[in-house]
Amino acid sequence: MNDLVTLHAPLAGALTAAVRRVLDSGWFILGREVAAFEEAFAAYCGVPHAVGVGNGTDAIELALAGVGAGRGSRVALAANAGGYGTTAVLALGAEPVYVDVDEATATMDPACLDRAGRDGGFDAVLVTHLYGRLADMAALRAVADRHGAAVVEDCAQAHGATRAGRRAGAWGDAAAFSFYPTKNLGALGDAGAVVTADAGVAGRVRRLRQYGWDRKYHQADGPARNSRMDELQAAVLGVKLPHLDDWNARRARVAARYAATVRHPALTLPHVAAGEHVAHLYVLRAADRAARDALAAHLRAAGVPHDVHYPVPDHRQPVHGGRFDALTLPVTERLCAQVLSVPCHPALGDDDVDRVTAALDAFRGAEVTTCTA
Structure with a gap:
């Protein structure tokens, strides 16, 4: 990553x-x-x-x-x-x-x-x-x-x-x-x-x-x-x-290349507004946890680094001992089941981005979607 x-x-x-x-x-x-x-x-x-x-x-x-x-x-x-x-x-x-x-x-x-x-x-x-x-x-x-x-x-x-x-x-x-x-x-x-x-x-x-x-x-x-x-x-x-501003600009270019090259019909890519969004992470969203897990397995088989930021919402962490069991945060809980990150950093070359793009486009598992903003 x-x-x-x-x-x-x-x-x-x-x-x-x-x-x-x-x-x-x-x-x-x-x-x-x-x-x-x-x-x-x-x-x-x-x-x-x-x-x-x-x-x-x-x-x-x-x-x-x-x-x-x-x-x-x-x-x-x-x-x-x-x-x-x-x-x-x-x-x-x-x-x-x-x-x-x-x-x-x-x-x-x-x-x-x-x-x-x-x-x-x-x-x-x-x-x-x-x-x-x-x-x-x-x-x-x-x-x-x-x-x-x-x-x-x-x-x-x-x-x-x-x-x-x-x-x-x-x-x-x-x-x-x-x-x-x-x-x-x-x-x-x-x-x-x-x-x-x-x-x-x-x-x-x-x-x-x-x-x-x-x-x-x-x-x-x-x-x-x-x-x-x-x-x-x-x-x-x-x-x-x-060097921070130049590195942030490169992150934005990586995000823009994903936007320009990914063609998977079930993927809507995040909008990274350069300046307001410094692309620390490039986070896809799947339809649900099963679809996210299927996409992760596909990327793993293709040798593409990925991660989940973050899989368990704070109010569901066991440290609380059930204190927040009655609390429902519907959007938070849905997002934590959907999100998956792919590489986005200043040292990533265009060929690296294209390799990730190819792996995403080759995914034939459950339908996935991503954050649209």
Whole structure:
């Protein structure tokens, strides 16, 4: 599904120099490299503040804590995004309030969010930009404002996505990014960041990422954790950040080639609007679980990489012990039974795309369809 060796090959000299620079400095945690990347990434996102943390899930947790969510808070979120948001909400001791998604975009439905606000209310909203597509932030923000709730964006799959000149990460009260190696902007290990326009939120996140300290060995805030971006990952991300827009453009061209070449009569391909959708994943939809499984078996036999993002909705995960058994999210549940991802990354060549296309066109199993937006 990804080829990081090919992606990194043209940057080998710069990456080696960055790692050598960190080794020669003798400083490996929260030093100059982290500060430089924080400044550069905040500027890229169009906000004043970025705070480097250990990984993307910590970033969600710390962003939520930074805007005031904590034990007993009710956090509205979608249930089709892999469970990372739920993990963060539960780690805070907060209560997940699952909201159904829009059929066309697979992102949180503003009307469903409004209904959740009327039914039981929520204190914060976690909006995931799924598969690289910006959610309808203007509408979701308006709903959250009506209900007096803070908004946190989960931008783990949407680095660089833009609408009306505003990037992912600049819409909410805070935003969380993952730099897991396969993300549109990936480190060489785990790393994450919280970005925000609010100096108070940034200050709290900085304290909470390091034991709650306001100065060394002086714990002024909490509950806190140890979640610090290291200097090596910051140096690597600093090398890669200037290439992000070009990589996103290549992802969009891969998506466009699929759209231009796939001819299977039962396939309707996703619309990837360059800019608003940075094609982190290219996700097909089948008619149902049986059709999806048949397509997956066909691709496996053809040697074509594929995956399911994501097969089990959060409210059906066994960790809840049946707590949400009575909750029905019809669109979420349908999508989780239908989705299947095929390769879409910057190192994918046109011939690779054509090989995937040929395999899709050769499928003769149950009828499949895909997201039309």
